[in-house]
Amino acid sequence: MVEIKLTNTRTRRKEAFAPIDPDRVRMYLCGPTVYDRAHLGNARPVVVFDVLYRLLRHVYGEDRVTYVRNFTDVDDKINARAAETGRPIRDITDETIGWYHDDMDALGARRPDHEPRATDYISQMIAMTADLIAKGHAYEAEGHVLFDVRSFPDYGRLSGRSVDDMIAGARVEVAPFKRDPMDFVLWKPSPGDLPGWDSPWGRGRPGWHIECSAMSQALLGDSFDIHGGGIDLQFPHHENEIAQSCCANPHADFARVWLHNEMLQVEGRKMSKSLGNFFTVRDLLDQGIPGEVIRFVFLMTHYRKPMDWTAEKAREAEATLRRWHALVAGAEDRGIVDAGIVDLLADDLNTAGALARLHAMARELVEDQSPDGAGKGVFLASARLLGLMLPGMDGWLAAGPDLSALAARLVRLREEAKATRDFAALDAFKAALIDAGVTIRMNRDGVELDPSPSFDAAKLDALP
Structure with a gap:
């Protein structure tokens, strides 16, 4: 069998992958919060872990891999969008999930085996929260339930920082009912105008971190093989998942291997609305850039390196x-x-x-x-x-070939030939283009390339 090696964020080493159960390889990826279109950065982990999913299925067998990616459909951003638009929350989340499926399908990503919605696992979140209180790892305060970070000695192992360093270097929510600034919310109260569920601590809703712990346990068990996401989720989300899951199930490993993809840039700069270079996957698709092309660009950069679109x-x-x-x-x-x-x-x-x-x-x-x-x-x-x-x-191919990259290369060769007075490389490239059925029009303003009726794209691979 092919040996797969993966860089485990938790150990900071490339390790040979050995599933807990070779007959049931299990993987979890943190999915989107469904209130708006997925931006390009959201799509990178989808493509990265889709490649891993395909590889695992190829090596272990298509029926022996279970892939889970969740939808967070209870969140303050969703609540704000509902208040802003006056639309029911369920309508917003259903619509957004549909958009997400359409856009990720366009990128050639297989849909996971399970796509749980957080709101379908509230009872499991309540049960895990109650268990953490019973085991002394969480406490109730003013209608909230908070995880006691100091009760888990390994907190910070994933990100490689101590709790005190995190407090000094991170912006944390300060609340008078917290025992420690790093303690995080497992359950919080909900007023009547927000989604809420009955619990031992009153009507409320879950904190973000408990969602993935409860859903992964329900679908993959107390221990599973791979947990993934963008590097921006390493802290605090994944750190908190580890803490609550390992404390709830001290006999288990939670996730054996942690994989994180690096962030995305656009033309060398961080993608940002303030810089005017923020766009969604749908924006690119609507501009006529095929999903297969978007996927190819993602694959050009290793997942652990920043990617520049x-x-x-x-x-x-x-x-x-x-x-x-x-x-x-x-x-x-x-x-x-x-x-x-x-x-x-x-x-x-x-x-x-x-x-x-x-x-x-x-x-x-x-x-x-x-x-x-x-x-x-x-x-x-x-x-x-x-x-x-x-x-x-391949439906996008009917639009005709894009020869702009070849035209740019031809311009460069022409400039080099003028400077060196050596036209051999330019002439050879032009001859190869003509042999492939490309019509060339060159003038002082630039170069235009068009496919002729005899165009043969396969011959372009033989270009000098």
Whole structure:
């Protein structure tokens, strides 16, 4: 069996992955709070853990992997949106979940095996909260129930900080009924105009952190294999999940492996509404950028590195995907995946390396003139392991190829040729474009490339 290695945030080491039960590999990903469209940063963990899900299914078997991603549908942001719009909360959350499914489907992400809504697990949250009180890890104060952070000696192990360091460096909610500034809410009171449920501590609603602990325990058990999310959730959300879950179930490990993806930037800057570079997945889709292209751009950067979304990367991704689709048109996916692709993904989800391997395979296919098409089938199956070139996702190709990246390269070669008086590279590139069926129009203002009726995208992989 292929050995999968993953970088465990908790141990800060790349470790060989060994599931608790090889017949039931279990993974949990923190999902969205459903009050608005998912922005581009929200989509990165979805794509990262979708690749992991596909890899686990490939290695252990499709029926032996259980993937859970939750919906937080009780939250102050949702309450505020309901008050702002006058719409019922359930209408807002149902609509937003529908948007989320549509947008993540467009990125080629498989839907998890379970997508629990927090409001369907309130009884489990109340039971866990009561258990933590009984075990001396939580206390009631003024209608609230708070977790006693000092009662869990390992608090801070995930983020590598002591409780005192966290207090000094973090903004925490200060309330007179807290025993310690770092104590966090498990249950809070709800006035009549907000969602609430009856509990031993009065009518109220859960704190955010207890939701994932209760849902993961209900669906995956006291101990499971992998817990994931964006690095922004490491503290306090994941730190608090560990504390409450390990105290509720001291015999268990909660999650054995913790994976965190790094943050996303746009054109080299942090995505922010104040900078005018904030956009949702739907914004990009509506601009005509295909979901498959968005996914490709995500895969170009390793999940543990900050990812920079740029228009140039999107153009390059589209040009590559057009070539690849044309190259394997009519090929049949027989489920045989290139071993090199599997090994690269098994090495801590090296998606950038896997894309490089696909580029090399594409070049080999251009040079291979054998008629059996077996190599094309392997290429297609390998791309699909990455969530690319999936059935039904090629409708965007009808819009015609984007040759802008090639045009930019041609401009660079022309400038270099003028400077060096060596036109060999420019002439060779132009000849290759013409051979691929590309019409070239060059003038002092720039370059225009258009596909002719004889356009063959597969030949673009052989460009010098």
